[in-house]
Amino acid sequence: SLPQGKEFTYMTSDVNEVSGKSFDYIVVGGGAAGCPLAATLSEKFSVLLVERGGSPHGNPLVTDKRYYGSSLIQTDEFSSVAQSFVSEDGVRNLRGRVLGGSTAINGGFYSRASEDFVKRSGWDGELVKESYAWVEAKIVFTPLLTPWQTVVKFGLLEAGILPYNGYSLEHIKGTKMGRTVFDEWGKRHTSADLLEAGNPKNIVVLLNATVKNIIFNTNGKGKEKRANGIRFIKSDGSSNHTHEAYLNQPKNSGTWGDIILSAGALGSPQILLLSGIGPHDHLKDFNIPITLDLKEVGQGTQDNPAIGFLFDTVPQVRLPESPEVVGIADDFKFIIEAGVVPISFNASTMRISAKMAFPASRGKLELNSTDPRINPSVKFNYLANKKDLDESVRMVQLLQRVAKSRSVSSFAGKPQEKTVSSKHELRKLCKNKVRTFYHYHGGCTVGSVVDDDYRVYGVQGLRVIDGSTFQVSPGTNPMATLLMLGRYQGIKILEERKDFISHQNP
Numbered sequence: 470s471l472p473q474g475k476e477f478t479y480m481t482s483d484v485n486e487v488s489g490k491s492f493d494y495i496v497v498g499g500g501a502a503g504c505p506l507a508a509t510l511s512e513k514f515s516v517l518l519v520e521r522g523g524s525p526h527g528n529p530l531v532t533d534k535r536y537y538g539s540s541l542i543q544t545d546e547f548s549s550v551a552q553s554f555v556s557e558d559g560v561r562n563l564r565g566r567v568l569g570g571s572t573a574i575n576g577g578f579y580s581r582a583s584e585d586f587v588k589r590s591g592w593d594g595e596l597v598k599e600s601y602a603w604v605e606a607k608i609v610f611t612p613l614l615t616p617w618q619t620v621v622k623f624g625l626l627e628a629g630i631l632p633y634n635g636y637s638l639e640h641i642k643g644t645k646m647g648r649t650v651f652d653e654w655g656k657r658h659t660s661a662d663l664l665e666a667g668n669p670k671n672i673v674v675l676l677n678a679t680v681k682n683i684i685f686n687t688n689g690k691g692k693e694k695r696a697n698g699i700r701f702i703k704s705d706g707s708s709n710h711t712h713e714a715y716l717n718q719p720k721n722s723g724t725w726g727d728i729i730l731s732a733g734a735l736g737s738p739q740i741l742l743l744s745g746i747g748p749h750d751h752l753k754d755f756n757i758p759i760t761l762d763l764k765e766v767g768q769g770t771q772d773n774p775a776i777g778f779l780f781d782t783v784p785q786v787r788l789p790e791s792p793e794v795v796g797i798a799d800d801f802k803f804i805i806e807a808g809v810v811p812i813s814f815n816a817s818t819m820r821i822s823a824k825m826a827f828p829a830s831r832g833k834l835e836l837n838s839t840d841p842r843i844n845p846s847v848k849f850n851y852l853a854n855k856k857d858l859d860e861s862v863r864m865v866q867l868l869q870r871v872a873k874s875r876s877v878s879s880f881a882g883k884p885q886e887k888t889v890s891s892k893h894e895l896r897k898l899c900k901n902k903v904r905t906f907y908h909y910h911g912g913c914t915v916g917s918v919v920d921d922d923y924r925v926y927g928v929q930g931l932r933v934i935d936g937s938t939f940q941v942s943p944g945t946n947p948m949a950t951l952l953m954l955g956r957y958q959g960i961k962i963l964e965e966r967k968d969f970i971s972h973q974n975p
């Protein structure tokens with residue numbers, strides 16, 4: 470028990486404890502959106518949260534800032550906390566595989582979405598603010614700038630990324646310091662910490678179990694299929710046995726709860742496809758029985774093209790640094806951040822990177838295998854659209870201005886990358902050096918796979934709430950908005966079922 474007598478959330482890796490049981494809600498994936506969602510639903514309902522990875526608690530690769538970035542270097546196929554994948558474009562990328570999801574391996578930079586993004590998403594502005602604040606009170610901290618962050622801050626200002634906004638949570642033009650999930654002692658707080666804000670008696674967290682697909686039943690001909698359970702396997706592959714868990718059957722013909730996919734931009738479309746929801750021809754290739762021919766599943770996935778400059782000619786023994794300062798430039802088009810990233814366990818290098826906020830290029834996600842533990846295949850088509858290639862030239866020119874600023878050059882010297890100036894050379898550099906900022910999204914976007922309430926079109930009892938629902942990456946960095954979205958949608962669902970609750974628990 471916690472000191473105040475509050476219990477910890479119950480966690481188990483024993484599939485048999487959950488196998489055959491029923492819950493009011495089942496959330497698949499304990500990442501940025503899944504944990505706050507499960508915590509919120511548990512205020513009134515019983516919730517099963519299934520996570521394919523293990524616990525982040527006590528794992529220094531997750532919790533200790535001194536090892537920030539180390540988990541990204543050495544990954545393995547089925548058990549490391551970060552799972553690497555290489556998109557069909559040839560760019561290496563990463564996804565979290567641990568309770569806390571990508572919030573357990575990421576840069577920890579916390580910054581809200583713009584008011585414009587909130588408006589365009591059709592969200593209730595007040596509830597959005599409350600939901601951000603709910604997250605921030607628990608796991609968000611004000612960073613004390615390191616020397617390198619301070620130098621880059623001045624470099625951004627010298628490069629003309631103005632005004633200077635000091636510390637700010639908001640997505641506004643200019644240079645600002647954001648917030649972070651690392652506290653003043655260098656301890657990382659992940660979305661898993663938010664589970665403690667729920668009702669521990671109502672949540673069961675099943676770890677090290679990978680959801681394979683969703684169980685549907687059809688009540689009567691012509692009626693929409695209803696999701697009423699999940700199938701899952703042990704993540705370590707030690708057994709071929711498939712287990713099942715179900716949604717509680719409502720009493721007195723009341724309403725049902727939902728299966729909610731929060732498995733991220735790779736995981737959620739993958740689970741839909743494995744459940745027979747997706748483009749008919751693609752499912753046929755894998756002999757997956759069709760539940761619903763929904764062509765848009767996996768379509769339009771996107772990753773923001775990024776370019777990074779490295780500053781040490783020889784890697785140094787330096788503590789890693791997560792980003793704390795950001796430049797939001799050129800009418801919100803470019804985002805510039807800096808860090809110190811490990812390249813091996815005893816060497817790191819200073820880096821400044823730029824992200825293109827609104828690329829036009831899109832790609833798609835498809836299955837590679839029917840094994841849910843294997844990465845799906847994904848192509849982002851970085852810079853395929855001419856507009857993106859032209860924009861990337863302007864992005865690198867801006868990055869060069871920051872790198873050449875007196876502040877940065879007197880502190881860090883020249884970047885490893887040669888300065889090139891002709892458009893032709895700049896385009897070539899962008900094509901050769903394009904990398905990820907790790908803000909990939911889409912595949913189950915609102916309006917094509919899910920409706921405004923995040924319900925999957927054409928079936929009942931199934932929602933997707935995570936980064937796969939975004940058309941574009943929000944704000945400077947998406948984590949804040951995904952944590953907020955989990956809380957926000959949880960509250961919406963509680964409100965929807967207010968009557969049901971009072972009926973069940975008078």
Ligand SMILES: Cc1cc2nc3c(=O)[nH]c(=O)nc-3n(C[C@H](O)[C@H](O)[C@H](O)COP(=O)(O)OP(=O)(O)OC[C@H]3O[C@@H](n4cnc5c(N)ncnc54)[C@H](O)[C@@H]3O)c2cc1C
Nearest residue numbers: 498500501502570571575576577578680733736936946948
């Ligand atoms: C290296 C890196 C650095 C980043 N830096 C930042 C940053 O500094 N600031 C920022 O705002 N954003 C950052 N991001 C992006 C941010 O972390 C993600 O956008 C965000 O975490 C996505 O949230 P999500 O809920 O969609 O998915 P995730 O947080 O990835 O959660 C998905 C969860 O589902 C689980 N899962 C998947 N499939 C299954 C299955 N079949 N069965 C059971 N569980 C499953 C996964 O293990 C994972 O825990 C970074 C990301 C990465 C990878």
